[in-house]
Structure formats: structure tokens, C-alpha cells
Amino acid sequence: MKKLLQLAFNSEVPDISERYRIFASALVVIFTISYSIGFLQLLHLGPYLGPGLGDQVSFQPLLNSLNDLNANNPGLWLALMALLSFTILFRLAAMLGGYFLFEREEGEPYPIKWIVVFFLTNMLSTFAIPLMLLALGGLFFLSGLDFAIGWHWVDHNVRIAHQLVMDYVPTLVNAPAPLAVLIIAVISGFFHYWFHRLGHTQRFLWLMFHRPHHMTPALIQSTTMAVFTALPLFIFVVLPYNLVFAACTKLFSSEPLYTAVIVYNCLILIPEIFGHQTALYRMASRNRLIRLASFISGGGVYHYMHHSSEPEHCGRSGAVNLVNIGGGPLFIWDIIFGTYCSLSPKTPRAGLSGQPELHLNPLRLTLAGVAQVCSELLSNPSWREKWRIITASSDYSPPVSTDFAVKEQRTTHKQATPPAAASHGYSFSSGAEVIANAGAKSATAPRS
Template identity: 75%
Template sequence: MKKLLHFLFHSEVPDINERYRKVTSAFVVIFIIGYSIGFLQLLHLGPYLGPGLGDNVSFQPLITSLQALHSQNPSLWYALIALLCVTVSFRLLVMLAGYFLFEREEGSAYPIKWIIVFFLCNLFSTLTIPLLLFALATLFWVSGLDFNLGWQWIDHNVRLANQLVVNHVPTLINAPAPIAVLMIAIISGFFHYWFHRLGHTQRILWLLFHRPHHMTPALMQSTTMAVFTALPLFFFIILPYNLIFGACTKLFSSEPLYTEVIIFNCLILIPEIFGHHTALYQIASRNQLIRLASFISGGGVYHYMHHSSEPEHCGRSGAVNLVNIGGGPLFIWDIVFGTYCPLSAKTPRAGLSGQPELHMNPIRLTLAGLAQICNELYRNPSWREKWRIVIGSSSYTPTLSTDFAIKSNKIRQEQATPNPATIKNFTFSAPADAIASVAAKPVTGPQS
């Protein structure tokens, strides 16, 4: 057993010969088609509005909304069906282009090894969810509690958040649906901004929750590691996530706005797909319509700057990943808190700071943060250091530390966030200046 565990954690996926390219391409195409169709299950949720009013991840809310809309307003139903088709088809074509144009834009085909490793990372973290639920359920059962309390932990948390929102959060302004959606996006965007920012600035959130999303050295949607399946913190954020975003929804609408949210998400998800494609950065950043749509949505191609491993692109030494954090339309909170960054003329290199060489082992990469925290807590005897290991900033490295994701014999520190002194140097971008930079012609030199 010891040898098996050593093999699983220390072996690496080797380089794959290009003769397997056709098989790999077929796999990528199948994955993209399935991902595009499966994404329809999330259109009633959205990154800002949150599943706080009893929503669930399935096709049923979408089908129910469409059926209700068809009987109430057939004309709008046809328009929404057309918008759904445009959104799904556009995202599918962009994802295909992000893979097949990679060699033309980057000089070589997307490494097969990276596709295998990061796909398996996503698969491993996703399959671990039912395993952890089973372990939690078993623990409850051994403790004399109901087995289903652990097995249905996610559903229980969603229902609890729903009950708390419905029973205790008032509707301050029962605004018309379009205005309500916009207000919800702005207010909940504030919380999304700080959740995301804390995922970079707080050590335990960075290592256990958000760093895997930033590991991929060159981005495609197919190889970008999902955020909310990150181990093991997704178990602990279900309730606060649902509660906060659900409360933001209830403040401006007494009832779920499924149809309106679906329309809103269809629109913002069109430019959003450009945020995780290295090969499409130049195409998207030079297209005025894509730039404008990305800026209005508060993401899109601008989000790619957030994945840069090179802080000099925003003229802020050390500010890796702490730009274009998102949260609400027009990058409102990035502008307010000084983390808005215009597009770079050069395609930024993605990945962790400095693009360190990673262990090409999907199990090791997925568990690297958890292994590092446990290793540090075990090896550092000082209780003060143990405390800082857990609650310290992401720039802190204890006396004894091993990074299990990065190939290095030395202690490495992913500078995922600048020091407070660096943050103070962030220049405030006025909304008018930011909007003007979007409408301007593509730059021909580095921006600051």
C-alpha cells in the first residue's frame, strides 16, 4: 500500500507523442460539446446572483422557466430560445477556436500532457465530492446522527440558506425585474469581489481553494481547473455563499427572477468565455466589440489579465493576480478599490507567479495545498507559526515549508498578492477613464 501511495503521489504524466493528436482533438471536441450543453444547467444561477432562493443545479429550473414563459409571453419565449442558441453556439465555437488556433497563435500545439493532467485534476476533484460526502455521512452515522445529514450535506446547506433568506431577509425595494437584476448584480458583486480577493490574499483560501484555478500555464476552458470543486473548502463555503448571495437577491425581489436571470446570464456569458483562452487573447483584445462587451460584463478578455503570471503588465510590481478581480458590471468594484487594469498589448503568460515548473501529477496538484498546510502544521513546532499558517496572508511562508505543486528543492512563495505597501501604489481608475480606455483603439505598446 505504501508503494502504491508513493507511486500515485510521485509519478508524473510523461510527454505524449504527437501521433496521438487526433485522438486528443476528438476528446477535446467531445468535452467542449458536453460542457457547452451542460452549462445550460447553470444559467438560472450565475456567478453573482447566487443559488440563494432554493435554486438547484439541473435543467429543471430552465425548463420550468421556459414553459412558464411560453404560456405567458410567446414572443419573448422565441426571443429567449434564440438567445440561448446564440450563447451556447458562440461559446462552443470560441472554445473550439481556443484549442485549434493555439498552434497558430502560440507557435506550437497545446501540449497533450497538459490536457490530460488538468482534465484529470478536474475529474479527480469532482469525483472526490461524493467520497467526502460519504465520509462525512459515515462520521455522522458513527456519532449517532442521521447518515443522510452528511450524505445530503450540500442540499441541507442550500435549503437552510433558503429558509434563512426567505424568513429573515426583507425585500427593501421590490423593483421592476430589469432594475432588480442590475441592482442585485452590483450589490452581490461587492461580496463576489471580496470573496475572490480574499481567495488570493488569505493563505488558507489561496492554497486550499483558489490556487488550483491559477495553475494552468496556458489557458483553455478545457484545462482551467474549476473553483468550486476545490478541496476541501467547498464544503464550508456552501452555506455562507448561498446565504449572502441569496440575501442580495431577496433585498430587491420577493420572488426568484429565473427568466430575467437567464437572459442576464446569456448576455454576460457571451464575452465571458474569452477570459480563459490564451490563444484568443490577441483576437479578443483587438476587437472593439469584444472589449466593450467584456468591460460591460465585468469580465471577458479583461479577466485574462487576472491570470497573468507577470505583474509588469499592469505596471505594478508584485501585483500578480490582484487585478481585474471582477464582481459586478463595468468593473465597478475593481475601479472603486483600485485593482482595475487595462489590457496589455502583449499576451500575458498565465499561471502561477513566474510560471514555475509544476509536478505533472493530477492527484498531487489537486491535493498540493492540503498537503502543504498539513506538512507545515506538523513540522513547525511554534504555535505562533501554526496560527499564521492557518490565518496568515498568502505572502507568508513558515520556517519549514514544502510546496508540493512546484518542482523545487527550495522553499517557494507564490506571491499571489502584493504587500500592503504595494497595494497602496495602485492608482485609482475613474470610471470615465476606464470606459474611455475600452472604447479606444487597440494599443501598440505596453500600458501602465
């Protein structure tokens, strides 16, 4: 058994012949269609696809909202259906284009090996969700409590957060729906920004939760690691996450804003798809309309700079991955906190800082953060070091450390794959400069 586990953890997916390209393409197409349909479950949720007022992830709120709108205002229903259809079809075309145009842009087709490795890593991370809920339910059962508390942990926490917010958070201003959504987007964006930023600057969160999202060397949707399934650590933060975002909603609306949020999400999700498409960066960054829509939404093609592995694109600080963090329209919080980065004239290489060579083993990549933290805790006898392993910033590395995701392992001194957050000397851009640059032709130089 030990040898079998070692083999599973240490072996790598070999190069896969182009003769299997049709199967890889079919996998990408099936994933893309399924992803586009599944995404509809999130359209009624808050401006950041997070919780609103304790709402569940399902199709029912979307269907209810559309049915109510059709009964009360058929003209508006028709307009919303047109917008919804355009958003879905546009995103579907962009996701397929990101894969099928990859060879034209990069000189070679998207490696089948990457499709297999990162698709399986995504699947393993997703499969870990019911496994952890099962384990949590078992712990409750062994403690003499109800197994269902652990198994339905996420739903249970959503209900608790909802009840706490409804009982204790006042509605300061019951603003009209469009204005309320905009205010909520800005206010909740502050928390979204800092949750995301901590995922980079706090080493425990980086290794255990957020680093997988930044591992892929070239981005298409089906190989970009989902943030919310990583580890999945999210089951431990689901309560505070729901509390914060539901509270932001309740402050400005006493009722869910389903229709207004669906419209808002449809609009921001159009440019959003360009944030994880390597092959579409050059086109999107040179298109004035896409560039402006991306800036207004606070993401889009600008988010691709967040996935850059090359320090030279974002200033001398080398602060790769800590730019264009997002959180609010017009990159308001990036501008305020100095992490805004304009578009590069050429397509940046994606991935971890310096794009190190990874162990192309789905199981290893899935468990790399857990393995590294556990290995560090066991290998460093000092309690002071153990404490720092859990609480220190991302630029810290204990005396003994092994990176299980990267082939070049370093057991002393610096961390093997720091998220380039060691230097925080960002180049600040003023709001006026940023807004002026958003619509300008800032990315028209030829790609090198």
C-alpha cells in the first residue's frame, strides 16, 4: 500500500500524442457547455457571486425571478432574456475561442497533458468537498451529535449567517434596486479585495487555499483551478464569508435584489471571461470596448495581469499576482490601496512567479499545500517556527521547507514558489490617470 501511495504521489502524467487531440477537444467542449449552464445557478447571488441574504446556489431563484418579471413586466422580461442569452453565448464562444485559437496565438496547440493534469486536479479538489463533509459529519456523530450537521455544514452555516444578519443587521437605507446593487458592489468589494489579498500575503491561506488557482502556466477555463474548491478550506470560512456579504446586502436592502443582481451579473460577466484566457489577451487588450468594459467591471482582461508570472509587467517591485486584485467597479480598491496595474503590450506568461516547472501529477498538485505545511510543522522543532509557519506572511520560509508542487525543491532559506508578494512597493496610479488610461490605446504595441 505504501508503494502504491508513493507511486500515485510521485509519478507524472506523460506527454500525450496529438492523435488524442480530438478526445481532449471533446473534453474541453463538454466542460465549457456544462460550465456555462451550471453558472446560471449563481446569477441571482450577490454582485461578487457570493451570498446575498442567505440565498442558495440553485436554478430556482433565477427561474422565480424570471417568472415574476414575465408576469409583471413582459417587456423587461424580454430584454433580460436577451441580455442573459447574449451573456451565455458570448462567454461560451470566448471559452471555446480561448482553446481553439491557442495555437494561432502561441505557435502550438494547448498541451493535452496540461488539459488532463489540471482538469483532473480540479476534479480531485471538487471531490474533496463531499469527502471533507463526510469526515465532518463523522466527527459530529462520534461526538454524540447529529451526523447531518457536518454533512450539511455549508447549508447550516448559510442559514445561521442569514438568521444573524436578519436579526441584528439594520437596513440603513432601503435604496432603489439599481442604486442598492451599485452601493453593495462597492462596499462588499472592499471585503472581497482583502479576502483575496490575504490569500496572497498570508502564507497559510496562499499554500492551502489560493495557490492552486495560480498554478496553470497558460489559461483556458477548463484548466484554471477553481478558487472555491481548493483544499477545500472554504468550509471553515463559509460562516464569516456569508455573514460579511449578507450584512453588506442587508444594509442597503431589506429584501433580496434578484432581478437587479441578475442584470448586474450578466453585464460584468461579459468582460470577466477574458481574465482567464491566454489566447484572447492580445485581442481583448487591444479592443477599446472590451478594455473599457473590463475596467468598469473591475476585472475582465485586466484580471489577466493578476495571473502574470513576469514581474516586469507590473513595475520594478516584482509584485506579480498582487496587482488588479479586484473588488468593486472601476478597480476602486486597487487604486486606493496601490495595487492597480495597467495592461501589458504583450501577453504575459501566466502561472506562479517565474513560471517554475511543476510536478504534473494531479494528486500531488491537489495536496501540495497540505503536504508542505504538514511537512514544515513536523520538520521544524521550534514552536516559534511552527507558529510562524501558520501565521507568517507569504515571503517567510522556515529553516526546513519543501515545496511539493515545484520540481526544484528548496529545503532551506526561501520558499520554493513565493507568490511574489515579498515586495509591496507598488507603483500607485491616481484615479484620474487610471480612468483616462482605461479607454486609451494602452496596449497597441506588437506582441513579442
